[in-house]
Amino acid sequence: MRVTQKSIADKIGVSVSLVCRVLSGRADEIGVAEETRKRVMETAEEMGYVPNLAAQTLRGKPSRTVGVVVYDFQDSFFSDLVGHLQRIVHSAGYSTVIVGFTDREIDTQDLSPLLQRALDAVIVVGSDLTGNVFERLKHVPVFRIGVGFPGESTICYTADEERAASELASYLKERQVANVMCVRHVSPILERRIEGMRRALEGAGLRVESIVAPKGLRNFEAGFWMATEHLKPNALPDAVVCAIDLIALGVIHGALSRRIRIPDQLKVTGFDDIAVSRQIYPPITTFAQPVVSIVERIVERIGKGDFEIGVEYVYCPLLRRLSC
Amino acid sequence: MRVTQKSIADKIGVSVSLVCRVLSGRADEIGVAEETRKRVMETAEEMGYVPNLAAQTLRGKPSRTVGVVVYDFQDSFFSDLVGHLQRIVHSAGYSTVIVGFTDREIDTQDLSPLLQRALDAVIVVGSDLTGNVFERLKHVPVFRIGVGFPGESTICYTADEERAASELASYLKERQVANVMCVRHVSPILERRIEGMRRALEGAGLRVESIVAPKGLRNFEAGFWMATEHLKPNALPDAVVCAIDLIALGVIHGALSRRIRIPDQLKVTGFDDIAVSRQIYPPITTFAQPVVSIVERIVERIGKGDFEIGVEYVYCPLLRRLSC
DNA sequence: TTGTATGCGTTATCAT
DNA sequence: ATGATAACGCATACAA
Numbered sequence: 001m002r003v004t005q006k007s008i009a010d011k012i013g014v015s016v017s018l019v020c021r022v023l024s025g026r027a028d029e030i031g032v033a034e035e036t037r038k039r040v041m042e043t044a045e046e047m048g049y050v051p052n053l054a055a056q057t058l059r060g061k062p063s064r065t066v067g068v069v070v071y072d073f074q075d076s077f078f079s080d081l082v083g084h085l086q087r088i089v090h091s092a093g094y095s096t097v098i099v100g101f102t103d104r105e106i107d108t109q110d111l112s113p114l115l116q117r118a119l120d121a122v123i124v125v126g127s128d129l130t131g132n133v134f135e136r137l138k139h140v141p142v143f144r145i146g147v148g149f150p151g152e153s154t155i156c157y158t159a160d161e162e163r164a165a166s167e168l169a170s171y172l173k174e175r176q177v178a179n180v181m182c183v184r185h186v187s188p189i190l191e192r193r194i195e196g197m198r199r200a201l202e203g204a205g206l207r208v209e210s211i212v213a214p215k216g217l218r219n220f221e222a223g224f225w226m227a228t229e230h231l232k233p234n235a236l237p238d239a240v241v242c243a244i245d246l247i248a249l250g251v252i253h254g255a256l257s258r259r260i261r262i263p264d265q266l267k268v269t270g271f272d273d274i275a276v277s278r279q280i281y282p283p284i285t286t287f288a289q290p291v292v293s294i295v296e297r298i299v300e301r302i303g304k305g306d307f308e309i310g311v312e313y314v315y316c317p318l319l320r321r322l323s324c
Numbered sequence: 325m326r327v328t329q330k331s332i333a334d335k336i337g338v339s340v341s342l343v344c345r346v347l348s349g350r351a352d353e354i355g356v357a358e359e360t361r362k363r364v365m366e367t368a369e370e371m372g373y374v375p376n377l378a379a380q381t382l383r384g385k386p387s388r389t390v391g392v393v394v395y396d397f398q399d400s401f402f403s404d405l406v407g408h409l410q411r412i413v414h415s416a417g418y419s420t421v422i423v424g425f426t427d428r429e430i431d432t433q434d435l436s437p438l439l440q441r442a443l444d445a446v447i448v449v450g451s452d453l454t455g456n457v458f459e460r461l462k463h464v465p466v467f468r469i470g471v472g473f474p475g476e477s478t479i480c481y482t483a484d485e486e487r488a489a490s491e492l493a494s495y496l497k498e499r500q501v502a503n504v505m506c507v508r509h510v511s512p513i514l515e516r517r518i519e520g521m522r523r524a525l526e527g528a529g530l531r532v533e534s535i536v537a538p539k540g541l542r543n544f545e546a547g548f549w550m551a552t553e554h555l556k557p558n559a560l561p562d563a564v565v566c567a568i569d570l571i572a573l574g575v576i577h578g579a580l581s582r583r584i585r586i587p588d589q590l591k592v593t594g595f596d597d598i599a600v601s602r603q604i605y606p607p608i609t610t611f612a613q614p615v616v617s618i619v620e621r622i623v624e625r626i627g628k629g630d631f632e633i634g635v636e637y638v639y640c641p642l643l644r645r646l647s648c
Numbered sequence: 649t650t651g652t653a654t655g656c657g658t659t660a661t662c663a664t
Numbered sequence: 665a666t667g668a669t670a671a672c673g674c675a676t677a678c679a680a
Contacts, residue, residue, distance in 0.1 A: 002463060004673055015651045020675060031649055053440035054381035055673035058656045063378075065437075073407030076400055076599070083397030086424040095437030096422050100410040113389075113419030116377035139326060220603055249603050256605040275398070279544055279573050280604045281580035328657060339667045344659055355665055379657035382672045 003047045012043050023049070057118045064093055066302065067114040067140070069133070070100040071126025075219060075246055077272040077289075078126055081145065085123065085295050092299045094120065103218070106133050114140075121302045123295075124154065127189040141307040143298045145291070147189050153309055155301070157294045159271075160313040161193050164287050165200035167318045168241065168269065171285075173204055175324065177238040177267060183226045183247050184212040185219070190243035193271065197241055209237065223250020231255060236266050239324065245270035245277045248284050252323065267324035271316075282322030289316050327371045336367050347373070381442045388417055390626065391438040391464070393457070394424040395450025399543060399570055401596040401613075402449055405469065409447065409619050416623045418444065427542070430457050438464075445626045447619075448478070451513040465631040467622045469615070471513050477633055479625070481618045483595075484637040485517050488611050489524035491642045492565065492593065495609075497528055499648065501562040501591060507550045507571050508536040509543070514567035517595065521565055533561065547574020555579060560590050563648065569594035569601045572608050576647065591648040595640075606646030613640050 001007075005019045014036065021030055022040040057063045066089050070078050082098065089096055099113055106129065108115075114122060119140050124133075127146035134142060134152055141155065148156040172180065180201055182194050198208050211230050213222035223242060227250065231240075242248040248270030252262060260266050262282055270277060270286040277284035294314060301307070325331075329343045338360065345354055346364040381387045390413050394402050406422065413420055423437055430453065432439075438446060443464050448457075451470035458466060458476055465479065472480040496504065504525055506518050522532050535554050537546035547566060551574065555564075566572040572594030576586060584590050586606055594601060594610040601608035618638060625631070 005675095006673075016673090017652080017675075018650060020673095021650095024675075033649060036649080050436070050439045052382070052673050054378040054387075054442060055656090056675085057378035058376070058382055058658095058672090059674055059676090060656065061675085070410075073410065074404075074599070076403065079400070079403035079407060080398075082406070083403060083424060083426070086394075086397065086422055087426065090423065090434070090437075098410055098420050098422050099414065100407060102407070102411070110414070112374070113414075115374045118378060253603060253605045275400070276600050276603070279577060279600070281577045329659095330657075340657090341659080341668075342666060344657095345666095348659075357665060360665080376657050379672090380659085382656090382674095383658055383660090384672065385658085 002052070003044075003049045004052065005049075008040065008043050008047060008049060011047070012039055014040070019044075023051070062120055063118045064095065065117060065119050066094045066096050067117070067119045067122040068096050068098045069111075069114070069122065069124045069126075069129070070098065071124075071128055072102050073100045074102050075126075075244070076274045076276060077244065077246075080275060081125055081291050081295075084292050085125070088292070088295045088299050092303060094299070094302070108136055111136055121298075121307075123298060128187055141302075143301075145294055145298075147192070148311060155298075155307065155309060156311040157298070158311055158313055159287070159289055159316045161196050162200075163313075164271070164316050164318070165197045168197060168287075169200040169204035169206070171318060171320070171324075172201065172206065172239055172241075172267075172269075175267065177206065179207045179237040179239075180209070181226070181230065181237040181240045182208060182210045183223055183240065183242050183251065184210050185222055185243065185247070186213070186215050190247075194241070194243040197243075201241070219244060219246035220250040220253075223247035223252075224254040225250070227251045227254025227260075228258065231258065231260060231266070233258065233260060236260065239267035239269065242268065242270050245272045245274045245284055245286055248286070248323070249276060249280070252280070252282075252284070263322065263324055269324050273319060277321075285321045285324035286319055287316040288319055290314060326376070327368075327373045328376065329373075332364065332367050332371060332373060335371070336363055338364070343368075347375070386444055387442045388419065389441060389443050390418045390420050391441070391443045391446040392420050392422045393435075393438070393446065393448045393450075393453070394422065395452055396426050397424045398426050399450075399568070400598045400600060401568065401570075404599060405449055405615050405619075408616050409449070412616070412619045412623050416627060418623070418626070432460055435460055445622075445631075447622060452511055465626075467625075469618060469622075471516070472635060479622075479631065479633060480635040481622070482635055482637055483611070483613055483640045485520050486524075487637075488595070488640050488642070489521045492521060492611075493524040493528035493530070495642060495644070495648075496525065496530065496563055496565075496591075496593075499591065501530065503531045503561040503563075504533070505550070505554065505561040505564045506532060506534045507547055507564065507566050507575065508534050509546055509567065509571070510537070510539050514571075518565070518567040521567075525565070543568060543570035544574040544577075547571035547576075548578040549574070551575045551578025551584075552582065555582065555584060555590070557582065557584060560584065563591035563593065566592065566594050569596045569598045569608055569610055572610070572647070573600060573604070576604070576608070587646060587648050593648050597643055601645075609645045609648035610643055611640040612643055614638060
């Protein structure tokens with residue numbers, strides 16, 4: 001049996017409420033004999049008392065628990081993000097209950113770990129989630145990292161894709177790129193991002209060809225497929241632009257395996273700055289999403305109870321690396 | 325205010341206990357008028373009733389929650405693992421409370437999210453954790469993925485490193501490798517693994533040189549440092565053997581950036597088969613830890629309440645790929 | 649300075 | 665077939 005306030009009280013022959021007052025730290029506030037206080041503290045320590053969260057929660061105490069919904073655990077952008085999130089949230093004294101999905105629709109059943117609990121907030125990571133997910137989470141503030149959909153009641157931190165696109169256009173021009181290929185994809189969010197890039201590139205006078213990956217290919221595979229099916233060594237574009245690093249990774253893998261040299265013969269760009277992008281050779285030119293500061297801001301807002309709905313666009317600096 | 329059994333009872337003018345019986349599914353078992361049953365169900369649905377986990381837990385119902393302790397979130401072996409774990413655990417009807425650390429000692433405070441909760445089990449992922457972590461988790465069965473330390477009361481699934489080492493030795497011999505470099509490292513667990521490999525390689529008649537990375541370098545950086553500081557283009561070893569893929573990734577990055585061709589001039593091997601190892605070019609020859617089946621077995625055992633202490637050695641097949 | 653009583657939401661037991 | 669009551673562990677208002 002686990003140690004409760006009652007077991008402590010019984011042991012030293014006082015009442016439960018006295019023990020409670022001491023343990024909840026308001027001993028002096030209310031007035032408790034110093035000696036009693038000491039005895040309670042010592043006994044609690046000695047017996048290994050740990051407060052029962054269920055009981056506290058039932059009494060209405062905030063559980064200091066944050067729910068996390070992760071769309072695609074296979075994309076290391078998200079799993080890295082969860083790592084940071086976990087660390088930052090925890091150092092602010094919260095714990096995390098995580099629910100994740102890869103490549104499938106979410107149903108209500110899936111969210112029950114979050115619905116059943118008293119949560120201080122929910123953080124949704126990953127963009128390919130539609131509105132019905134959020135309708136179930138009405139009783140709790142929802143923060144979202146990624147692109148939201150119109151009319152949703154979340155506090156959304158989104159990459160400033162427009163600015164990124166225009167920065168990319170200038171950079172490619174500066175590097176004498178004239179012909180570009182884009183990898184298109186089933187994900188509506190990535191479509192949107194790559195479409196913004198296409199517009200910016202064409203606006204800057206570049207020629208853009210879009211390659212649509214077959215349905216069912218995941219990110220890396222889509223990039224790999226594009227490289228093996230559409231990169232003709234004798235008619236290469238100057239650059240391939242990708243919506244995320246994982247796709248770029250696939251392009252680079254496909255290109256290198258066909259002995260296409262990067263970046264001499266072909267430049268490749270991504271988005272997200274996942275760890276691998278720095279770890280492969282050549283490292284990928286990409287945009288850094290400032291995930292740490294986003295998460296820090298979110299945790300800070302959770303602490304302050306600042307839940308004002310809205311979208312904030314976050315600047316993602318271009319990291320010029322060897323792939324481009 | 326959230327919907328409770330009481331609010332449902334009030335609305336349709338019956339007692340709470342009746343509502344409870346219907347909602348907990350034992351309506352027929354005890355005897356409830358079909359019509360009443362229906363009305364309760366419909367009202368609950370309509371009002372959006374969700375059982376209060378805290379109350380259920382307080383009553384002693386298993387919370388169907390599994391605690392997860394992750395040592396190094398930056399190593400994608402672990403973050404991938406968390407993804408699988410999350411998925412498998414969840415599809416068996418459990419939720420996960422995750423606690424993570426990177427590069428620092430764990431103190432009791434850190435574990436409080438786990439200690440406070442009623443957990444069905446704890447799964448510890450990552451090996452560089454000492455005994456005092458587990459002492460605090462005496463009241464709950466602990467499963468461990470990775471190497472345990474002697475005398476610890478956990479149910480441990482460990483890679484069969486001995487078998488892997490001997491497989492590696494045969495493979496390298498088969499490939500006419502005579503001189504090998506090993507990257508050594510501060511982590512005691514990785515030290516142990518690489519030491520086992522060294523023994524096997526020398527036993528097979530290979531010459532092995534160990535390079536010790538400076539303290540403070542993390543996995544990738546240790547590999548990178550080794551490649552840039554110790555690979556002399558005019559005196560290369562035939563192969564570099566690494567304790568994990570992340571270190572191998574660093575070696576490969578360092579080698580490629582110095583125009584050393586892999587695998588013609590230098591072979592590189594890793595361990596873990598993280599996703600990147602397949603995604604970079606050339607892909608890394610490595611050992612696959614069967615994480616999915618390990619996690620599945622653990623979840624199955626949690627369900628059955630089979631908590632018999634012990635160590636199980638798991639076969640990790642060698643995946644022959646282009647880096648070697 | 650300390651103790652008693654009450655309620656959070658759910659459920660098991662006993663009573664009607 | 666349905667209702668009343670008590671208990672889980674904690675925290676508070678109130679009484680002593």
